[in-house]
Every structure is written in structure tokens, then in C-alpha cells.
Amino acid sequence: MNKLLSCRYNMDTNRVEARFANGSAVAIDCSAIEDEYGNTPAQRSELDWLRYNKPLEYTQLVLSGEIEHYLSLGCEHGRPKD
Template sequence: MKYDERACKFNMDTGCVELLLRDGRMISINCTGVEDAPDVTMSQKSELDYLIYNDPLGYADLILNGDPEKYLKTVTGSHGLED
């Protein structure tokens, strides 16, 4: 999938990252649904929030093409109480 980088944003009204594909289709990622996964810790939610607000295209790419679990474990590390 090829993205139109200019048309990727977080919509605060819907709580979704909206991504326009180059072929004109739109994808809407429900951020609350992603963050409410049972194994997501508070520090991981903070990292996802950072991406949502500061790099929505990076967030969309992570969710659609990446390995969010591996990314979050690498970025947030181990914090004892949250494991």
C-alpha cells in the first residue's frame, strides 16, 4: 500500500488516525481499540500516544505493516511492575 503522506492525521473527534491511500481509499485506525488490547502497559500507551500526535504516519505504518508488540517492548523496555 502506498500512502499519501500529506493526508494522514489524527482526528480528535473520532479518536482515529485517518490515512488516505494514493488510490483514493481511506483507512481509519481506531486508536482506542489498539490501546485497549489487554497486554498494552501504561508506558506502551504513552509511546503510542506520542506517535499518534507527533507522527501519525509512523503510527499507521506500525499498526498496518509493523510488529507493534515487538516495537513497544523494544522502545519501552521492562519496568518491573508492568510486566
């Protein structure tokens, strides 16, 4: 896989846009990811948190196929504080 150079969340399209060292780009449809992997409110909240705060990590998890495993470990970031 090419080196991932940058990522940003585009609120207008609800996509995380990623650029690679070879000049290629990809746009990840966050609605599709949420529909596929956001089975609980906590998981959906975690996905929201990731795309807004850590789009690079979000992209790496999606492209590597590790997003489901990550969410199965527990959702810490998107959980509302008591």
C-alpha cells in the first residue's frame, strides 16, 4: 500500500478524503461505514469521534479492514461523560 500522506473529513459530503504518496486519492463514505459497522450507539459515536478528531486513524482502520476489530475492543472516545 502507498504511504498515506493526508486525510481530512469533509462535512459537506460526509466523506474522509485521503491522499497518497503516489498522487492517488480516495474518499471514504462515512455513512456507508456507519451503516456497516455502527451496530450500537456507542460504536456510532466512536466512528463520529474518529472521523472528526482522527481522520488519519479512521482511514487506516477502514482501509486495513481493522475497523470492526477496533470497535469490538470497546468504544472510549465517543462515549458521553457521566
